[in-house]
Amino acid sequence: MNIKNKTVVILLFCLAVILVIVALLFPYNKRLNNLDFSILDENDNHQYELDEELNFKINDSTLIEDKKAVWYFGNGDSIVSKGSVNYTYEKAGKYLVTLKIDNKFDFSKQINIVNGRALTARDSISKIFAPDFGYVGEEIVFTGYSPSSSNWYWDFGETGTIDSYEKQAIYIFTKPGIYTVKLETDKTGYPVRKEIEIYPLYEPFKEPEKIDSAGIVINDIKKRLQIIANLGARDTRTYKEQVNYLKNKYICNNLSDVVVVVNEEKYNDFLSYCQGLHYLDGKSTIIQEVKLDTIKCFKQINITQKTKKNKATDEN
Known part of the structure; x- marks a missing residue:
């Protein structure tokens, strides 16, 4: 050749x-x-902020499942991963994020990292968000608010020690009473306080199997209303216990949405009726009969009652 x-x-x-x-x-x-990637921000405000954890996600990772993938974040940092990755920028500025496949194919997007809202002195003032009352054995959620704080110290007033170090804490009280909840942070000079009243836990009402419980429910409601009527005006604690018992056990709406018909001629909402029974007619009213429009989640209650006679008046 x-x-x-x-x-x-x-x-x-x-x-x-x-x-x-x-x-x-x-x-x-x-x-x-068809390969692409998206960038998701942690607080979902569509703004990439300093010290915010960002999520970089490949739209279809099956396209590169047998290839090498490297994320470059434009500041010298890189992560080897074929799936989504999380990354936080420590300096503001514009960066070119690049996804490189097999050291041959590049897919890039520019990202702008901003400082976000500047914190002020007011952001160091702590607040407590929690209910005003609860029950023994109930999981109660306490949330602290202070955007500039990093460390949290909760004292729920029952143990005498720090009970939690989380921004949002869950606590279960073991005894009834009025407790002063304290919250300190790394920014507070003195703890902030909030009172919460814990009521005894009532045993759940157990209905006999397949038995009409209307009479039991009516007698129970009648009993509770009579307790309210017999209380002294200063006994607000027992008053609240009885009202909350009726609300949690039998009423599905707001107390002000339940209609009370008294002796078939007077009308009140349930809350106003209970307040009047306690503060105005206390120790002078006898609950004679109670009728409900429905046993469960009643919206109207008809009450027949009478006023106790004054012996001195009768003798005169």
Whole structure:
């Protein structure tokens, strides 16, 4: 074989190799045309902020499941991962985020990291968000608010020690009483306080199987109303216990949405009726009869009652 023929053979061989490589790479390149990634911010305000954890997510990780993927964040940091990654920028500025596949194919997006809202002295003032009352054995959620604070110290007033170090804490009281909840942070000079009243836990009402419980419910409500009527005006604690018992056990709406018909001629909402029974007619009213429009979640209650006679008046 002469030199000319050898040259032709070598050229044909090289061309065949190139065609094979192109044929192998073309489907892969075509698949990668569909590759993309998204950037999600932690607080979902569509603004990438300093010290905020960002999530970088590949739209379809199956396109690169057999390839090497490296994330470059434009500041010298990089993470090797074929799936989504989390990253937090420590300096504000514009960065070019690049996803590189097999050290050959680049997919880039520019991202702008901003300082966000500047904190003020008011942001160091702590607040407590929690209910005003609860029950023994109930999980009660306490939430602290102070955007500039990092450390939290909760004292719920029952143990005499620090009970939690979380921004949002859950606590279960074991005894009834009025407790002073204290919250300190790394920014407060003195703790902030909030009072919460804890009531005894009532045993759940157990209905006999397949038995009409209307009489039991009516007698129970009548009993509770009579307790309210018999209380002294200063006994607000027992008053609250009885009202909350009736509300939690039998009423599904607000107390002010339940209609009370007294002796078939007077009308009140349930809360106003109980307040009047306690503060105005206390120790002078006898609850004679109670009727409900429905046993469960009643919206109207008809009450027949009378006023106790004064013996001194009768003698005169």
